[in-house]
Amino acid sequence: MEIVIAVAIGVLFGSGLWLVLRPRTFQLITGLLLMSYAVNLFIFIMGRLWVDAPPLTLGDGPPDPSAYADPLPQALVLTAIVIGFATTALYLVVMIGSRGLTGTDHVDGEEGDE
Amino acid sequence: MSLPSWMQHLILVPVLLPLLCGALLLPLNESHHRLKYGVNFASVLGLLATALVLMGMADGEQWPTGIGVYLAANWAAPFGIALVADRLAALMLLLAAVLALAALVYSAQRWSRVGVHFHSLFQFLLMGVNGAFLTHDLFNLFVFFEVMLAASYGLLLHGYNTTRIRAGLQYIAVNLAASLFFLIGTALIYASTGTLNMADLAVRVPALTGTDVVLLEVGVAVLAIAFLVKSAMWPLGFWLPTTYAAASPPVAAMLVLMTKVGAYAILRLWLLLFSDEAGAAAGFGYEALLWGGMATILFGAAGLLASEVPGRLAGYGAIVSSGTLLAVVGYGQPALVTAGLYYLLGSTMAMAAFMLLIELIERIRSPGAALLAVTMEAFAIEEKPDEPVGVGIPGALAFLGLAFAGCALIIAGLPPLSGFVAKFGLFHALLNWGPDAAVTPYSWALMGLILFSGLAAIIALMRFGVRTFWAAGAVMPPRLQPTEVLPVGLLLLLCVGLTVAAGPVFGYLERTSADLHRPGQYIDSVLSAPVVPGVAGGRAANVPEVGQ
Numbered sequence: 001m002e003i004v005i006a007v008a009i010g011v012l013f014g015s016g017l018w019l020v021l022r023p024r025t026f027q028l029i030t031g032l033l034l035m036s037y038a039v040n041l042f043i044f045i046m047g048r049l050w051v052d053a054p055p056l057t058l059g060d061g062p063p064d065p066s067a068y069a070d071p072l073p074q075a076l077v078l079t080a081i082v083i084g085f086a087t088t089a090l091y092l093v094v095m096i097g098s099r100g101l102t103g104t105d106h107v108d109g110e111e112g113d114e
Numbered sequence: 115m116s117l118p119s120w121m122q123h124l125i126l127v128p129v130l131l132p133l134l135c136g137a138l139l140l141p142l143n144e145s146h147h148r149l150k151y152g153v154n155f156a157s158v159l160g161l162l163a164t165a166l167v168l169m170g171m172a173d174g175e176q177w178p179t180g181i182g183v184y185l186a187a188n189w190a191a192p193f194g195i196a197l198v199a200d201r202l203a204a205l206m207l208l209l210a211a212v213l214a215l216a217a218l219v220y221s222a223q224r225w226s227r228v229g230v231h232f233h234s235l236f237q238f239l240l241m242g243v244n245g246a247f248l249t250h251d252l253f254n255l256f257v258f259f260e261v262m263l264a265a266s267y268g269l270l271l272h273g274y275n276t277t278r279i280r281a282g283l284q285y286i287a288v289n290l291a292a293s294l295f296f297l298i299g300t301a302l303i304y305a306s307t308g309t310l311n312m313a314d315l316a317v318r319v320p321a322l323t324g325t326d327v328v329l330l331e332v333g334v335a336v337l338a339i340a341f342l343v344k345s346a347m348w349p350l351g352f353w354l355p356t357t358y359a360a361a362s363p364p365v366a367a368m369l370v371l372m373t374k375v376g377a378y379a380i381l382r383l384w385l386l387l388f389s390d391e392a393g394a395a396a397g398f399g400y401e402a403l404l405w406g407g408m409a410t411i412l413f414g415a416a417g418l419l420a421s422e423v424p425g426r427l428a429g430y431g432a433i434v435s436s437g438t439l440l441a442v443v444g445y446g447q448p449a450l451v452t453a454g455l456y457y458l459l460g461s462t463m464a465m466a467a468f469m470l471l472i473e474l475i476e477r478i479r480s481p482g483a484a485l486l487a488v489t490m491e492a493f494a495i496e497e498k499p500d501e502p503v504g505v506g507i508p509g510a511l512a513f514l515g516l517a518f519a520g521c522a523l524i525i526a527g528l529p530p531l532s533g534f535v536a537k538f539g540l541f542h543a544l545l546n547w548g549p550d551a552a553v554t555p556y557s558w559a560l561m562g563l564i565l566f567s568g569l570a571a572i573i574a575l576m577r578f579g580v581r582t583f584w585a586a587g588a589v590m591p592p593r594l595q596p597t598e599v600l601p602v603g604l605l606l607l608l609c610v611g612l613t614v615a616a617g618p619v620f621g622y623l624e625r626t627s628a629d630l631h632r633p634g635q636y637i638d639s640v641l642s643a644p645v646v647p648g649v650a651g652g653r654a655a656n657v658p659e660v661g662q
Contacts, residue, residue: 032290039294046305083260091286098279109280
């Protein structure tokens with residue numbers, strides 16, 4: 001299972017990276033989104049892969065750590081998703097503003113000499 | 115010595131006060147401008163006072179070992195998030211408050227009114243910066259970085275025009291990508307060590323073996339990319355000159371501070387995690403920082419010589435100063451860090467003053483440019499800002515000339531101002547860093563580069579000064595308002611103060627640098643910080659109570 005997840009993250013991040021290096025703002029933001037999905041998944045699996053293990057449960061007596069998934073990466077990934085979502089939304093606004101003011105969707109705000 | 119219980123909470127004030135003020139100002143619309151400005155101003159003054167008190171506490175006898183630890187929600191470290199105020203953090207808080215005060219006073223005349231929510235964004239920026247200085251948890255550092263960056267995106271676009279939005283588009287894209295690297299680095303560090311608390315990390319790093327060391331080193335290297343993008347190390351700093359040149363002057367002054375946040379994070383992490391006691395990972399990355407820093411100085415110096423526009427000139431100046439700091443950290447000698455911190459103080463304030471001054475100097479060239487009618491209309495702001503009519507200050511041209519000369523002397527590092535003292539300190543440390551150690555080729559290379567960057571700065575600034583003040587056709591004495599002159603004067607006077615009081619300042623910085631190079635004491639203070647007994651959260655911790 002590890003190899004499947006690793007390849008999936010790699011493909012996501014690689015596609016994102018390629019798109020980020022493209023000259024149009026739409027490609028750029030799509031690239032950033034793909035990269036942030038990849039990173040979120042990456043954080044998530046840093047607590048190692050667990051099957052059928054709850055992160056936290058209420059119970060009697062001291063818990064047995066080996067029966068639970070690591071809850072911290074799950075908390076981290078939630079925060080990262082929220083922050084990533086907010087900043088991407090903000091970027092979208094700037095992108096639209098740039099399109100309106102400069103009349104082009106090139107990242108330099110002007111067309112190159114193509 | 116015990117403290118009154120409320121004093122313990124002072125560490126939280128630099129984060130909480132701007133958060134509350136910024137939130138409070140959000141619902142008010144721009145017609146309450148005076149009120150908003152007043153709240154913002156009061157908050158900045160509060161931050162300044164808090165920073166001074168914290169500095170006194172860190173340097174005094176109040177805290178054992180001079181390190182104040184605040185356990186958020188009463189969770190013992192390393193389980194909860196700890197805020198730590200030591201000498202370095204207090205110093206940086208003070209620097210942030212001083213720059214904020216200068217930028218805010220400067221913005222009173224016009225800039226705070228050319229767009230909406232300037233004051234809220236300003237407060238949130240301060241919250242992010244202060245939080246990044248205080249926090250002791252890597253993921254929390256990420257959160258504060260994002261708060262700071264989100265506010266800076268808004269501030270950069272403040273006074274919305276085509277140049278700013280073009281620069282903003284690239285600045286935001288670069289920083290979003292850098293944030294992703296921050297997350298990858300954090301995740302890798304957690305995977306290899308199982309903790310994100312910096313003190314706990316420093317405890318666990320020496321015990322790592324085999325592949326975990328590799329994983330940690332990869333993680334820290336990826337994390338460092340995020341910091342190095344902020345501090346504009348070559349080749350990660352191409353965004354900086356364009357951004358600085360596009361930002362409005364008070365915002366540019368705050369951006370100068372933000373590059374230093376990256377350098378601060380590097381300094382703190384490296385000296386804590388990769389000290390000599392760090393086992394297999396000891397000394398990791400120092401050489402990369404040294405080479406990167408030197409390349410950055412070279413790049414900045416070349417940029418200084420090549421730039422025509424004063425805004426870009428200032429941007430490359432900031433890159434040189436960042437590069438010097440990174441090289442100093444990479445060199446890894448306590449005495450050098452002392453001088454480096456002194457250099458950081460002087461160069462940050464001078465650079466911020468220069469950012470503010472540029473706009474005033476530009477008025478000599480084009481008197482009409484002072485009016486921002488277009489932006490005002492674009493935002494449909496009802497209340498027109500006070501036009502710069504009425505009596506300006508007398509001797510405007512003399513002031514501009516003197517202030518410019520002052521900035522140039524500090525940035526280029528010529529006597530008699532603080533830039534010279536800083537460079538002298540750096541060279542002294544480079545030449546005498548051990549009782550019997552020979553001066554290495556690295557030292558010579560670094561000294562040569564610092565001298566070369568000083569030369570480049572003086573050539574570039576002189577060229578600009580001569581063209582502006584002497585060779586310009588008809589020089590009109592511009593009309594300057596007291597609120598525009600005061601902050602520039604204040605920052606430069608502080609630099610003069612730094613020079614005059616170089617002895618005591620160096621004393622404080624030596625203690626700071628000694629603390630940084632004794633990570634053991636720092637780690638103990640954080641990990642043994644007592645929880646408040648009998649309060650929720652305190653029960654969960656199994657840390658023995660220590661009498662205060």
